[in-house]
Amino acid sequence: MLPAHAGEHIKVEPLRWYHHCDRLGILVWQDMVNGGGPYRPAVITPPAVVPMRLGDGRHEWFGRGDAGGRERFREEMRETVEHLRNVVSIAVWVPFNEGWGQFDAADAAAEVKALDPTRTVDHASGWHDQGAGDLNSLHVYFRRFRAPRRRSDPRVLVLSEYGGYNLRVDGHAFNDKDFGYRRYDSAGRLGAAFARLHAQQIVPAIPRGLSATVYTQLSDVEDELNGLLTYDREVCKLPEDLVRSVNARLRLTSAGGPPPPTR
Template identity: 25%
Template sequence: MDSILRQEYPRPQFQRTEWMTLNGMWDFSFDEENYDRKIRVPFVYEAPLSGIGVNEFHDVIWYRREFLIPGEWADKQILLHIGAVDYSCDVWVNGRHMAHHVGGQTGFCIDMTPVIKKNGNQVRIRVQDYPGDLDIPRGKQFWKEKSESIFYTASMGIWQSVWMEPVEAAHIEQVLITPLFDEKAVRFDYELSHWQDCTLETEITFQGKTAGKMRISPVGKKGTFCLQLDEAALGGWNVTEDFAWTPEHPRLFDVEYRLKQSQETVDVVKSYFGMRKVSVASGRFLLNNRPYYQRLILDQGYWPGGLMSAPSDEDYGKDITLIKQMGFNGVRIHQKAEDPRFLYHADRMGLLVWGENASGYVYSRRLAQDLLQEWSRIVLRDYNHPSIVAWTPLNESWGVLEIANRPEQREFCRALAAFTKALDSSRPVSDNDGWEHVDSDLLTIHDYESQEEVLKERYASMEQIINAQPAGRPLYAKGSGYHGEPIIVSEFGGISFAVEGAKGWGYSTAGSARDFLERYRAVMEPILKSPHIQGFCYTQLTDIEQEINGLLTYDRAAKVDLEQIRRITSGENMTG
């Protein structure tokens, strides 16, 4: 089972050489802290790969793990990283309470140094979830024990990697990287644990060639500097033409930071970035200042063995390979913040990604507080990934179901969009994906109509598009309207096709492979032929539990010939 213990470095955008995984077998118990079971981390107990695989609700679960610190770490600070725990948790190290964390989509870090012992240590984690509470961000996790409709098996507990690393007292805490595409430069916003008597050296390379170097003497724990890329050093090539990042050419620059204190190197961190720009102008979505048509597929990020956790790191790459084989150039990650390892593979393989949050379902002040806090962590954690080209804080008015009549819900939607742009002004925001937009950079539409002629008529003119209500909901909430945003049909299709005896549902049903391909063509062509649409997102990549509307089975097997899917997706040989 070692192949599924997720031994790869969990944080590819900020890598150190020394680290140790705590994935693997942990002591575990339901409800009472008696540790009468074992569980395989990072899989939740509902997932078969956890070694437990039972779908039942518990108010509390407990984890325990013994660990040793390598002798060479003895004089360093020891940081414990916990990738993601659903939904809230408390952590003790050697009996001392070290952290309380709320939010199931992002992780946190603990400095264990004050309590670390040389001869052995113990970490205990108490996790609590609230399956009946609909005002916490839960995404597609169902609040009943048996999944149904569009909702899936709930996930409680640790579902991303747990690991630790040593650092010196003076170390780099965070660096946000912003490509300045038009200026052929890069901005770095850094945070240090200490800055007195320190220097920070930064070197950018491309395939071994130095593209820029800078050495600064920080005057505080936080700071900003810009580094111009050296085109001459790169052979005289134009940075924004020959080294730009796109899905077709996912070129990446490597970065190495060296923090020195009193002339001694105390921290070395490696990272990377893509030289690319995302913008919106004149009703068009632009990538690197050029119109770019987005062919996305909805990716729920579920696996039959691991639920929200991929069985292995290789599975991310396999999914991306299949997605590109079918003619898509991107994904809309749906109702979860995907593991940073997936984003790393999207960066290096060339895949556009829309970043999304898990929604709640009932509006409350607690939902507003928790979602805002969790969303800010998602945006900042994933900021450096060039693959991410849009943010989606809300979906289909989930959590703000009365947005049409409740001004506080409209203001919450508006605030989320504004807050997102305050954290990241480099990417467009779809404020409430699908309908009832309040303040959005994109007009996104969810439309599961299956009739080709209806879709042709609906998307034939701007007037018909703006006035349409495909799901019975207006595209804009009260007080808002269209102001020239790019139009993207960000959910459509959902054609069910049962193979291998699968049973379930979709938004329309195909009876054979030939029928499926014809239905796929019938919903795809009206979108592709409309001169007003700047991209689409087809529902969906795989079957999931009772949903059988994927292009692939839940096990990632092709339902029909992938080359025929690619031809339709890319618009080759369109009829008419």
């Protein structure tokens, strides 16, 4: 399991940011900056609720009908790898996330792996998996997560986004927007739900092959209040000992030992 992680959705940070990740021992899953034309809601939205997979060779469906734009993405993908390849904390390259501007993801994964064979590649994080890369990468929010009992896929099974539970802390939010995948009105209820989620869904999936999890998310952002910390990083919404106990249970279960009870 990967307890310390920072996902970089569709942006490249200043090198100082990566330096601090190196210094603190935070693993970075680095997205490429997505592009293309307007995305079709029928392609991007339904997979969040109902498992589905579309072939990304249908470029128009994914807002990728422009051949010049596709080539520019490939150029920028190569430039991103070269720019950041010496950053110690980068553990995973992510060409595409949740179908945003996705096209020919299997080819992109192969090119990234050729450029940097030392790192893992998550070719299509979330949905519209094309069977490529090193990870079978799932995002699960609006349904119960269950790892399949039998898997023929040789890739590593990863729950790369889940949770996203919301709690507003007045005076510590960026604005009045209140997005989250499930809302709670007190720290106590949030903590109970956090523990229950891991005990009932995540821990049982580990013996079935779940190898890594990425909880959404470390801190609130501008329009989302689903972080473990508030936007200004001044308030931790969950008791630290609760988070430590959940992480300890994940680690012990993945090591094959008897899991301690989750509080």
